[in-house]
Amino acid sequence: MAEIADKLTAVREQIHAACGRVGREPNSVELIAVSKTIPAALIRDAYAAGQMCFGESRQQEAAPKIETLPAALRWHFIGRVQHNKVRKLLPAFEVIHAIDSLRLATYTAELAGELGLFPQVFLQVNVAGEAAKGGFEPALLRAEMATLLQLPRIEILGLMTIPPAAENAEAARPWFARLRELRDSLEREFAVRLPALSMGMSGDYEVAIEEGATHVRVGSAIFGNRSYQVDGQLG
Ligand SMILES: *Cc1c(COP(=O)(O)O)cnc(C)c1O
Secondary structure (H helix, E strand, C coil): CHHHHHHHHHHHHHHHHHHHHCCCCHHHCEEEEECCCCCHHHHHHHHHCCCCEEEECCHHHHHHHHHHCCCCCEEEECCCCCHHHHHHHHHHCCEEEEECCHHHHHHHHHHHHHHCCCCEEEEEECCCCCCCCCCECHHHHHHHHHHHHHCCCCEEEEEECCCCCCCCHHHHHHHHHHHHHHHHHHHHHHCCCCCEEECCCCCCHHHHHHCCCCEEEECHHHHCCCCCCCCCCCC
């Protein structure tokens, strides 16, 4: 399907342009093509157009797709993590984006040890303190950071957020900036490197990149609008 290739090209061009505006290297941004609800055949089209990295948000939906698609694809889990799914997620996904509690992080580290794996993770932050949204409250994250950093087996790449839904991309900018500032202050306070920021979706990835995103999670701008809601976190 040429359409997906064209959309991918357009998104890559926008990423390039956003990097250019703030003096960043385009290859400092990983484009995660969010393929939830998208059938394997269309994911294959994106792969044929050079896309290697894909994001899924439900383990049951992702498993059969991952199994049928070429092993060269790299999978990021971007959805809310249910404890009873971690054992299946760890071998299939290279990066888990939404570790949202110390309890989940501890359990993930434990299972990683059992499975002989070293997963990379993001800590999800609820930057706006929204009741319905997952993620650490910034103050709680700071309080638990030392413990999180001592967990064996899991490599904390950085922070992830989903800002409040908004009409326009600029409305998300302050939340993206807040996540970056929180990351910067945690790095100073705990003398640690948290190099990655997972933020920005189809509607606002360019703004996110201007504010420092290293991983953008882009679905509908590549695959078109999804026809149904996927999970409680985000459709
Ligand atoms: C679905 C989803 C996305 C992609 O959303 P689009 O608006 O289609 O780009 C990004 N991040 C998360 C966590 C999602 O669940």
